[in-house]
Amino acid sequence: MKSIQTKLTVTILIIFLIAMSVLGGLNYWKARTIVTGEITSSMEKLAENSALSIGDWLDKGIFHLEGIAKAPAVQSGNLEEMAPFFVQVKKNMVKFATIGYVAQNGQAIDAKGFRLNFGSKTWFQEAMQGKASVSDPVLSPSGDLEIVLAVPIKVEGKINGVLFGAISIADINQKVLEIKAGETGYGFMVQENGLLIVHQNKEMAMKINVLESKEASSAIKATYERMVKGEKGLAQYDDKGIATTVAYAPVPRTGWSLVVKVPTAEVSKEVASLTVISLVTIIVVLVLAGLLIAWYARSMTKPLRELEMAANRIADGDISNITLDSNADDEIGRLSHSFEQMAGNLRDLIQKISGATEQVAASSQELTASSEQSAQAASQIATSITNVASGASEQLAAANDTTAIVEQISAGIQQIAANANQVAAHSAQAAEKAKDGDKAVEKAVNQMGQIEETVNASSQVVSKLGERSKEIGQIVDTISGIAGQTNLLALNAAIEAARAGEQGRGFAVVAEEVRKLAEQSQEAAKKIAELIGEIQEDTDRAVVAMDNGTREVKTGAEVVNTAGAAFREIAGLVTGVSGQVKEISAAMQQMASGSQHIVDSVKRIDDLGKKSAGEAQGVSAAAEEQLASMEEIASSSQALAKLAEDLQVAVSKFQV
Template sequence: MRLKDIRIGYKILVLVLVGIIGMAALGLSGYLGMSKASDDIDDMYSRKLKATRWMGSEMSLMRGVQMNIVKHILDPKDKAIEEALAERINKYGENWAKYKPLGMQSELAAAEIPHTEALWDKYMKEIQDVKNLVAEGKKDEAWQKYKNIENTTVKDLLKSLQGLRQVADDNAENLNNDIKARNSQQITFSTVLCLIAFLILGGLSVIIIRDITESLGRAVAACNKMRDGDFRLVGQSVVDRGDELGQMLTALTQMRGELTKLMRNVSESSEQLAASSEELTASSNQAAQASTQVAQSAADVVNSVEDQQKAVVKSNESVERVQSAVTHVKAQSTKVADNSASAAERAAAGSIAIDDSVNQIRSVERTVNGSAEVVDRLGERSKEIGEIVDTMAAIAEQTNLLALNAAIEAARAGEHGRGFTVVAEEVGKLAHESQESAEKIAKLIKDIQHDTEDAVDSMKTGREAVVAGARSVEGLRTMFEEINGLVKGVSQQIQTVDEAVDAMAQEAATITTEVAHISGYSNQVASEMQAVSAATEEQSASAQEIASASDSLAVLAQKQQEALARFRF
């Protein structure tokens, strides 16, 4: 497959994929290098730098042991010195246990470690001998022995520790150099890989861009020719591309051919249009003259129809006035009929109301008679109560006299009648109070009897008034019955008049409808004639406009031919 046949989107996708692959390779290379460097750094710290640190710590502890053993020889009773010595020895053992696994990973250190451990064991044994001499009080001998240890075992042990430390330092230095070398190789590899990716991407970009710009140049050249008026297809190169640019060039060539055909058709149409416009101008002038004559005739007909319409309007107005009068009479008769019916209904309702009033008045009369009887009985009862009160007053007076006599008899009795005197006085007081109460009741009874007599008189007067009202209402009911009969007669007469008025209204409405039809026909004829006149005038104006437009069209066709003459097709 040729590059020209591959779609532009796929070409751009290839560039993007090449860029992505290059960036991915570069990123992967960097990631692997960084991962390796990270592992080397971890190894340097865990294996080399830690070993160096432990060796430095061991040498420091070794010197501390030397210092503490000297202090112990000088002052064997100081427990703090002895404890510090034991602590440093234990610390040395702990650090050695941490260092040994790291040191065994190096061949040089692994060969030296057994020798160092043997020297340390020997040193611990000799220190124990010195401590035993000190415990026995042999300081000088202990000091001399320790000086010998310093010159032999201590020097050998420190030398061995220094050698192990040097091995750790050398390993760290070698690892650092290896890391630098690998980093340099990684940088070189990444740079070369980046340059290769850029070269591939740049080469593909140049090829694709050149391929695209070549086709765009052909399209621009074709557009420039069309801009200059050259639509000829002579000398047009063949499109040999299968991508979007090839499709664009093919479409551009086809568009150029279609525009050429269009211009040729427009040129031929312009010539025909110029010839036809001259014929149309002559025909339009003749049509305008004929339309003017028709419009004049239509105007005369419209005037005649308007005169007829005025006469019809006057007739219609007269009929409408008659119909209005009939309608008014009908409305008045209807109103009177409604009023008569309402009066009849109200008269009937009044008669019913009067019957109810008579019944109510009779009920009131019965109630008043009953109340009068009750009041009479109340007067009799009050008289009986008055007699009882008089009896009570007499009894109270008699009781008072008896109490007075009892008091006199008690006074005669002297000391023996003193208690009875008190009782007589109390009885006298009660009799006096009973007499006063009886007098008050008697007064109230007299007032009640007086009020009862007044009520009896009022009841008699009310009963007479009720009887007179009942007689008056009976007469009023008779009058309402007569009024109701008269109203019914008037209603029947008004109904007869209303029927006659309805017949007149229907006849007037029929006349009005017919006159309205005549007026409508006249209006329709006038409207049609006006429409004919207006249409004729419009036709005349249109014919004139067509003639004017035909002239303009001829001029436009001439200008169009002149404009097409500028193009080559």
């Protein structure tokens, strides 16, 4: 059971099966109790009504005898008059086999004229005590089984004898054997001593005494003991291996008990049919419930299957057209809506990253090209500054020579003139070099300006990339927050499902699966955040490098501008020197008197030459540092281009 649909269906079916089984068991037990109670109650009523019916039948016989006992022929006590009277009565009352009179001494005469002595009979003794009596079955003189009904004959309030009427037991047999219960149940009658009076098995009637039988079990004997005591009730026992249910009731005016006997299997037959109906009902309900539950589980898990497919597509890098068809206003519906929004945001994020990486790649290429050009320009500046330094050194040497010449002025005007001409030639050369240096510095200044513009543009692009990376980080934080909230909702759903107990287990499984999806989404957002963090760190380093490059370029530009100013000053000084040398050549006579001025001028030239040489060396060092900075910028831009390329490869895995 790997799918939630199967788990949900099976779980609900098991719960439904348990509920239906418990309900069916309770219904079966209740129905069994009711049906068994009705059947046994009907058996008890049948036994009681049948006993009362026989009692009524006996009461009618006693009532007839009591009417006959009031006849004058009977009241007279004359046996000669009674015999023909009894014959006439018997003709009108065929239920009696015979009718007779018993005197106080026990002598009796019946309608047939037989004279017998019944003084020892129980029924006679009870009648002489003033109450009607019914005897147990006895053999008549003719050999038939009969029961005797006896009533006292009262004359003026005194008992003058007993009137009796004999009834064939066949009449009672017919009434008892007509009793039917169920399909095979029947009735029988027991005498007060345990003897079977009436039974459908004629071989048992008047022959089997249950209380004295060795074959009867203790349960059977205990039941018969209650019967002979005149009790009524219901009992169950095994009769020769067959479970039997009996209902019994006493017969009025007698010590007999009428019994209705039914196999217990027949009593349980109705219950068995109810069992079959209950089982069929449970099976039908389970089948219908299974179909309904399967349909419900399928419709309930359909959004989850769509979520799974969408998550697999995103895992494979395909985030194009992620749409989920879920209009449910529940946790799953809201999860589907949030997942669809997350996919859309992720698609927009990937598109922005892709565009930004393209811009970064292009800008890094432009920055690399500009830094290479700046490096070349810086190299040229360094070369030019070296030449300037060389020219300054030559100028310094010329100034030293001039000083020596001035010190040797006293040696001869001619030598001074020659040296002055040489100084003029060197001064003209120095002027040309100074002009060339000025042009080179101007060109270096222009190149520095271009480098500064390029570096500023690159810095702006990298800064913009950093801002985009921060926006991406915020979006990833939003995604992570949604995933966390989803995880929390799933945890709350699992807690509620656990509180619901067994009914909430299917939903608990569904909540656990939702929580796993949220954790996977949160993990993916975490990985994206780590990647964006690395991009932001690289971007920050690029921004720092750009800022350092910008500062170095500005410093280089200031140094170059200073060098340009120095070159212009040198050019002016060299021009002045050239003019002074010409004046020396034109006015040789005046040199003698102004030699001290010449010495002073030459010293100033010497100081300026030293200063120019130092500044030229500083400019050369700055140019070399600028060259190194440009190489570092080129290296950083190449690394940035490589990083942008790697990011493009990572983003290209997603289809938007």
